[in-house]
Amino acid sequence: MALRHAVLAALLDEELSGYQLVKAFDLGVANFWHAQPQQVYAELTRLEKDGLITGREVVQDTRPNKRLFQVTDAGLAELDHFAVAAAKPSFIRDDLLVKVQAADHIDTRTLVEQLTERAAFARAKADLFDKLLRTMRGDRTEEEFLRHGERIGPYLTCLRGLAFEQGNHDWCERTATILREREGGHAQQ
Amino acid sequence: MALRHAVLAALLDEELSGYQLVKAFDLGVANFWHAQPQQVYAELTRLEKDGLITGREVVQDTRPNKRLFQVTDAGLAELDHFAVAAAKPSFIRDDLLVKVQAADHIDTRTLVEQLTERAAFARAKADLFDKLLRTMRGDRTEEEFLRHGERIGPYLTCLRGLAFEQGNHDWCERTATILREREGGHAQQ
DNA sequence: TCTGATTACTCATATCGATGAGTATGGAAG
DNA sequence: CTTCCATACTCATCGATATGAGTAATCAGA
Known part of the structure; x- marks a missing residue:
């Protein structure tokens, strides 16, 4: 259940598109979580449906249109809720x-x-x-x-x-x- | 697909029962992999079905009977095969x-x-x-x-x-x- | 002009991993 | 004498994660 919170945490600083998020998660910039592109997109859809983020369409001439997402107050509350819950210990799996x-x-x-x-x-x-x-x-x-x-x-x-x-x-x-x-x-x- | 190889690697030194393996995987002794008890048992069943390990029943008076497993030659070959395949990079997920x-x-x-x-x-x-x-x-x-x-x-x-x-x-x-x-x-x- | 890379995504499926419950016996501790 | 813990597992199910394929546009380089 932590991917959703990782996405929320990643969106705290700046509005990002799904694609930008995917880059962050896929190409190692995400130093705190890792996920596949499809996971990120699916999670964004779910997060928006649940009202934890809102997306706005940005029309682009030279590139396909994109949607930028930002965290809502409900999203912040969800993060707060997550933060007080017990964290699972992390294991090496290699x-x-x-x-x-x-x-x-x-x-x-x-x-x-x-x-x-x-x-x-x-x-x-x-x-x-x-x-x-x-x-x-x-x-x-x-x-x-x-x-x-x-x-x-x-x-x-x-x-x-x-x-x-x-x-x-x-x-x-x-x-x-x-x-x-x-x-x-x-x-x- | 690496749990099966982790189990094989854990069985290299000594014959172990499913329960002992579970302990090793669950209680942190396994410094190279982590798995739930049910996963370990399921994997043992599969490994035996595939002929990569063999189990022998050990009858016990005071305790429930147990089955000790050891790696077969086919299991060793499988490990060799695994060792030359590309390893996925490991990520922190916490x-x-x-x-x-x-x-x-x-x-x-x-x-x-x-x-x-x-x-x-x-x-x-x-x-x-x-x-x-x-x-x-x-x-x-x-x-x-x-x-x-x-x-x-x-x-x-x-x-x-x-x-x-x-x-x-x-x-x-x-x-x-x-x-x-x-x-x-x-x-x- | 054809190819491949980059942006920007979606859909479907399969496998992996986590969770909860359940069974049975024996020994130790209260 | 009863409750709890340790041994030794099995079954069922759900969510998380991975894999593969596919769409569609623009731009740079051969």
Whole structure:
């Protein structure tokens, strides 16, 4: 049930079209949730039907028309309601971890490749988050911004995203190195 | 499709009953995947039907009988096949992050409570992972164990779990502190 | 001018995952 | 002596998520 609240949270700052939201959710800018395009569109339809957001048609000459959505008071109330409800604990669920768990029983060559690939991906995402953070805080220091900034929610979630991707990167690099050395070292199998 | 491979990976070291597996998946010992009891049982049924695991009945006097499962050669082949296939990137999906994203628009008191609660939970899990790691490596140093240990897969995934929970803990603590200070400071609202 | 990328979406279906309830036995704790 | 907890599962159902295909327009590049 949290996708709807993620959408509401994403719409708090600015009116967005479904397409823009999809971009935010799909292309990793959403550091606090992830969803498929179809999910986002379906959720927008439901949210509007329930009166939690309102859409207005924007006619465009050069592009297909689009609908911009903004959160209603009912939507804000819904977010408030969501915020006081118990949050489920978050779990890691990752194909790569499953593969590493089985590392002693399977061929590790492709696994090492996948780990280095993932490390590079994580690094790219971390860089992106870092840039986002700089943009958000402007010329203020982080401490300054977090103390007195007027909109710190996205900054805080972005910090988590950055730490997560850095953790991903470091672990992937280290794991790849270890597996590579073992493979080369005593040339088992 | 990865639950089945997670189950296979979990059964690599030892024969386990469905109930034991459920414990491993449900109670956080599974640092590489998470699943509900009913999912695990259903998957075991499917895996046995597909010949990837075999179960043997163990009659018990004092307890209900149980079935212990072990991975077959076909199961190992399936794991190999899984390992070379592309892994989907992993995303964070967390109610708490959604709430923090909306932090500037909602009441933060209960949010701060939830953050400190989560921090404590993460700390407990991190401690548990730390103990698991010590048990696995015995009296060897980590470097030693990772270089020459015979079964390092679970150790490596546990390392990721530990880092993840430490990251969770640190972020929750810091975020809670920041929100608390802002609330107290310029007493907005 | 044909191709492919980008904007802006919709529909249908399948699989995955979560939730609640239910069954049966034995041992420990009050 | 009764209630609760642990073992060891099964069945049913619902919502969430993923996948694949399809529409329709504009613009840039080969």
